[in-house]
Amino acid sequence: MGSPEKEKARPEKIIKVEPNNVRKVREGLLLSKAELARRAKISVLTIDRVEKGMACRMDTKRKIILSLGLELSDRDKVFNKV
Numbered sequence: 001m002g003s004p005e006k007e008k009a010r011p012e013k014i015i016k017v018e019p020n021n022v023r024k025v026r027e028g029l030l031l032s033k034a035e036l037a038r039r040a041k042i043s044v045l046t047i048d049r050v051e052k053g054m055a056c057r058m059d060t061k062r063k064i065i066l067s068l069g070l071e072l073s074d075r076d077k078v079f080n081k082v
Contacts (some may be wrong), residue, residue: 005082015063025068040067 026036033051037044040063050056050064065071065078 018053022078024076036067040064
């Protein structure tokens with residue numbers, strides 16, 4: 001076993017998590033992750049990551065908003081203001 005000093009020296013991986021309403025809106029429209037991904041032309045894995053609050057590109061957010069049948073001006077209903 002290593003000393004406690006060496007274990008503290010390892011940098012921890014930090015993942016930025018931002019709460020959003022993608023899952024709530026998607027489920028309200030009775031859409032599966034696969035259907036939303038197909039409409040947005042992005043992967044199901046990306047939808048899953050976004051719903052968990054992980055950071056994503058602005059273009060990905062745009063695709064999700066439009067695929068949910070919303071206007072870009074409704075972005076605050078899906079993605080919280082920063």
